[in-house]
Amino acid sequence: MAWSTRQLADLAGTTVKAVRHYHKVGLLEEPERLSNGYKQYQVPHLIRLLQIVRLAELGVPLSQIATLDRSEERPDDAIAVLDAELAATIARLQRVREELAVILQHRSPAALPARFAPLADRLTEPDQSLVMIYSRVFDDEAIGELERMIRDNPVSAAEAELVALPADADRDTRRRLGEELAPDLAEAREAYPWLRDPGAYARHDAADAEATVGRAVGELYNLAQLEVLHRANLIATGQFGQLGAFERALANKEDEG
Structure with a gap:
């Protein structure tokens, strides 16, 4: 007794397309054909096809089935x-x-790393974006510190004001806000070593990690917010000489404008 391709496929619980594919990849030998070209499958073909189907059901990739045959x-x-x-x-x-x-x-947003899901309501949209980036470029120790920092430090009034700060905020507001944020930033740098030397916690290249974060921050915050953050960092790190030069440069720019 011989079977056609359709009959063989039905017996094995598979499809004609699958049988043809098994021929193509060399897992199933081609049968003899009648003078009219119709294939004539025999018992060995059925047994072999049943083996292939069973292994595929077990999750064995087709590329490994031949390996199993040789084992x-x-x-x-x-x-x-x-x-x-x-x-x-x-x-x-x-x-x-x-x-x-x-x-x-x-x-919480599905794209946010799961460990930050309980903290999602504390994160602004830019914060969530930065957390996703941080999680890719910094190691688990740094991300653990970031998680603790967010969890243990409620959003301050100054931080909330920074989030809502418009790009055209006046100079006095920008200066005041930077000064108000500086003490919290200095305290955070003391409590979380990752903030003092981010590059040391990079998953791969330190320079690439810092460049990626810098570019992201530059695009996620407006110019007034970036100015406030830079001023707060200069104060928090005691770089008062650079702070003076920064303030003079801003004053000259405004005078020229």
């Missing part, structure tokens, strides 16, 4: 490798489910 002396080794790969996949999917549960619980 007759120690087939357990190949199966053990597959089992380890599946275990890793299951663990990864379980972690994803746990992260999704946290995201749903706190109704």
